[in-house]
Amino acid sequence: MTDQKFVGWGIYFFLLSWVTLGIYPIVMFYRRLNRADLFRDRRMHYYNAVIEASKQYAEERGQYDASRDDVNDLQRLVKERFEDDHKPVKAGLSLFLSFITFGIYGCIATYRLMRFWWQIQLTEQDFDEKLSVVWTKLGIIRYPITFEPVDALNRSFGMHFLLSFVTLGIYGIVWDYRLHTDPEKLYPEVHSTEDAVLNALRNVGPALPQ
Template sequence: MEQLQAVQQVDRYVHERRTTDQRFVGWGIYFFLLSWVTLGIYVIVMFYRRLNRADLFRDRRMHYYNAVIEASKQYAEEHGQYGASHDDLNDLQRFVKEHFEDDHKPIKAGLSLFLSFITLGIYGCIATYRLMRFWWQIQLTEQDFYDKLSVTWTKLGILRYPVTFEPVPALNRSFGMHFLLSFVTLGIYGIVWDYQLHTDPEKLYPEVHSAEDTILNTLRSIGPALPQ
């Protein structure tokens, strides 16, 4: 029963992607229509939504990772293999905790928007830097998590082949270079940069969702029947 509940938690955080992994209105409609029709107000709205999207994704990943680890512990315990995997799973849990406390701190969209206003946009640059850094680094954490989990699951006999995740190289960009190019081109490159900020997360969603589906389907196959 505890194994079923653990798998249900994984299922819950996988399906939360319907609301957290958001695809925004097309960039062309946003930039060339909505931003002008609303006299720039929608630009502020979109700035907030982009930051908040990162925080929602962050929270879902953290809960998902912990749910997968808990389901792994329950499986190991119910199959008399907890002693063999105890250290590995605890190390993986520490890995998740440390990364989310140190590398993936929440951007806090509301606070960032407020600070951007009172600093006349200066903090907006800091928030944008953190946003770019987040979408790249969360992929590295994702890759490391699956590498470590695959080793443990192989020991437990849950799977024969590792679960793989490949980061999207295009998301590894330099904030300083983008800022400089936007400055020297009098804002023209800033349009390209804005497009990237708008669409970058959508490039990694398919890879993230594919890995999640593999994990969830594997847990369903080795445990009690889970309601669809």
């Protein structure tokens, strides 16, 4: 399962960080970055599988020519977003670069992490809108599939960094808590939309490619 939930923030911050003499926060930094990459890979596989299943359905019913442009548009959306906006953070490399730059690259990686959890939601929203157009034309669904981004994840790295600086690190505790727990706010919305998509596919025929 790539939608990872970590040990509770309180246990991690107030217990494990101290017991391990500061080693566990390094482990957690890596795991947070890796969690984003695993989620990214799963979303890309899911989108491509849904597109492939849509193609199969259209071909089996002789409707592929009529839906070709819309399906290609959907495929192009996924390709462009994952090549441009959702490049992997590469947890191992990011951790190494953070060490040799004395933490400077860690700020860059954290910025990319925060940006990812917001922008992947915008991709999900756009994908579902375009998929709904295709599926409505194919007769797979009658009502559009919708996804509402979790606005709380639209956070400013600059603001969090500034507040952490002016409060001498105190606000950094709040920041760390949000980095730890924010993705878990997204999971229920994503799973709900996934269920709607997969149930629609099961109802009309072809199994989702593995």
